[in-house]
Amino acid sequence: MIGGGPAGIYAADILLKMERDFDVSIDLFERLPAPYGLVRYGVAPDHPRIKGIISTLRDVLDRGDIRFFGNVDYGTDLTLDDLKRHYNAVIFATGAVRDSQLAIPGSGLPGSFGAADFVSWYDGHPDVPRDWPLEHRSVAVIGNGNVALDVARILAKPADALLATEIPQNVYETLKASPVTDVHILGRRGPMQVKFTPLELRELGELDDVDMILYDEDFELDEASKTAIATNKQVFVINRIFEGWRQRETGSASRRLHLHFYAKPLEILGEDAVAGLRYERTRPDGEGGVTGTGEHRTLEVQAVYRAIGYFGSELSEVPFDAKRGVIPNRGGQVIDDDDEQVHGVYATGWIKRGPVGLIGSTKSDAMETVKNLVDDQASWWSPAHPEPEAIVRLLEERGIRYTDLEGWHRLDAHEISLGEAVGRPRIKVVPRDEMVEISDPE
Numbered sequence: 501m502i503g504g505g506p507a508g509i510y511a512a513d514i515l516l517k518m519e520r521d522f523d524v525s526i527d528l529f530e531r532l533p534a535p536y537g538l539v540r541y542g543v544a545p546d547h548p549r550i551k552g553i554i555s556t557l558r559d560v561l562d563r564g565d566i567r568f569f570g571n572v573d574y575g576t577d578l579t580l581d582d583l584k585r586h587y588n589a590v591i592f593a594t595g596a597v598r599d600s601q602l603a604i605p606g607s608g609l610p611g612s613f614g615a616a617d618f619v620s621w622y623d624g625h626p627d628v629p630r631d632w633p634l635e636h637r638s639v640a641v642i643g644n645g646n647v648a649l650d651v652a653r654i655l656a657k658p659a660d661a662l663l664a665t666e667i668p669q670n671v672y673e674t675l676k677a678s679p680v681t682d683v684h685i686l687g688r689r690g691p692m693q694v695k696f697t698p699l700e701l702r703e704l705g706e707l708d709d710v711d712m713i714l715y716d717e718d719f720e721l722d723e724a725s726k727t728a729i730a731t732n733k734q735v736f737v738i739n740r741i742f743e744g745w746r747q748r749e750t751g752s753a754s755r756r757l758h759l760h761f762y763a764k765p766l767e768i769l770g771e772d773a774v775a776g777l778r779y780e781r782t783r784p785d786g787e788g789g790v791t792g793t794g795e796h797r798t799l800e801v802q803a804v805y806r807a808i809g810y811f812g813s814e815l816s817e818v819p820f821d822a823k824r825g826v827i828p829n830r831g832g833q834v835i836d837d838d839d840e841q842v843h844g845v846y847a848t849g850w851i852k853r854g855p856v857g858l859i860g861s862t863k864s865d866a867m868e869t870v871k872n873l874v875d876d877q878a879s880w881w882s883p884a885h886p887e888p889e890a891i892v893r894l895l896e897e898r899g900i901r902y903t904d905l906e907g908w909h910r911l912d913a914h915e916i917s918l919g920e921a922v923g924r925p926r927i928k929v930v931p932r933d934e935m936v937e938i939s940d941p942e
């Protein structure tokens with residue numbers, strides 16, 4: 501298994517529990533020194549309920565029937581040929597960690613940030629810079645999905661409210677010093693076409709000392725939106741949340757969250773750094789989509805966060821659909837350019853189906869992949885060295901300083917004790933070398 505996030509761990513668990521007429525042993529390789537992928541490094545720190553999924557994943561790993569190899573990078577430390585020599589098959593569960601590109605002028609200006617990078621920063625990911633330039637009063641967040649909500653909430657939330665979470669100390673200090681007063685969230689469609697989920701949306705309106713600013717012009721609903729409210733429970737609740745915010749008194753808070761709908765980004769303005777965002781006002785096309793009105797508007801902002809979806813990364817020697825950012829597959833069986841199955845190679849999770857759906861949907865996804873893998877027994881690889889010690893020898897010969905489950909327990913306990921010392925649940929260790937050193941003291 502390549503990838504130690506929820507997709508990989510669920511797939512391993514399902515395979516181990518599945519009725520089958522052969523023994524199975526699973527090695528889980530993870531690029532980072534710690535397991536849990538996007539739950540550790542993507543879920544916002546102030547979402548303890550979702551972070552709680554870690555306890556289910558931990559129960560699976562702690563059972564002891566899956567070997568964990570952290571700090572091992574497929575494509576650099578291990579090749580597909582290595583896997584063929586040691587295993588019968590591989591499942592790629594590498595997720596989607598990059599930002600989708602927003603193809604408008606100015607996207608590359610300093611001050612234009614990918615949401616995924618910002619999320620990695622506040623979640624203490626070892627491979628992103630430790631410093632983040634939070635030095636602007638007005639910022640825009642493009643996108644109407646839950647990642648946009650996370651980004652906007654973390655930007656606007658009083659930093660002290662995050663002390664109860666596991667955010668790294670430098671993140672707390674930077675957020676505490678942030679001069680931001682106005683966060684503008686822009687959706688290219690209407691308020692009834694958002695991808696926010698109701699629970700997460702409601703939470704945005706519960707921040708201390710933050711006014712919610714909505715604009716009447718966005719709430720002249722067309723027939724398609726009215727039908728959506730009448731027929732779709734989720735849209736009904738979302739509408740109620742917006743209506744509640746529209747009734748509120750505003751004007752006294754020190755920060756504001758503005759929601760702009762029917763706003764399609766056209767250009768990020770600025771010479772040497774972001775100075776504004778030009779967008780086109782759109783209108784509903786009657787079918788849930790929008791068309792342009794030709795009216796251009798400008799927002800004065802000094803930073804833009806692009807939260808328009810994640811994108812998968814290509815893996816060495818594995819087919820890749822560069823348009824969708826996924827490994828092409830049929831029910832998890834990887835296929836090549838000629839539509840032929842690539843024997844022994846499978847995919848699950850976001851790298852299989854694209855970066856959509858809550859973590860729970862990863863389970864049914866894994867079920868499908870694992871079932872196909874089991875049914876394909878006749879076409880698996882025949883490894884020359886399937887014995888469990890062989891791969892360990894290979895990693896050691898190559899001088900790869902991998903971490904194991906025991907090492908992770910050590911790091912986990914260390915982070916919790918760092919937190920305990922200052923009355924917090926955990927403080928994450930961020931630098932990769934330090935993570936490895938604590939996991940595997942020499």
Ligand code: NAP
Pocket residue numbers: 547550602603642643644645646647648650687688689693694695697700764765807808809810855856857858
């Ligand atoms: P998402 O839900 O797909 O939302 C992407 C947003 O970006 C949509 O509003 C989309 O608008 C907009 N967009 C895409 N291309 C655009 C463009 N060129 N210009 C302007 N807007 C554009 O993706 P996400 O927010 O990255 O979330 C990924 C998944 O993770 C989702 O399933 C989400 O629910 C989940 N998640 C959950 C939580 C949680 O707390 N429960 C937190 C984070 C993420 P259109 O709709 O018009 O395409």
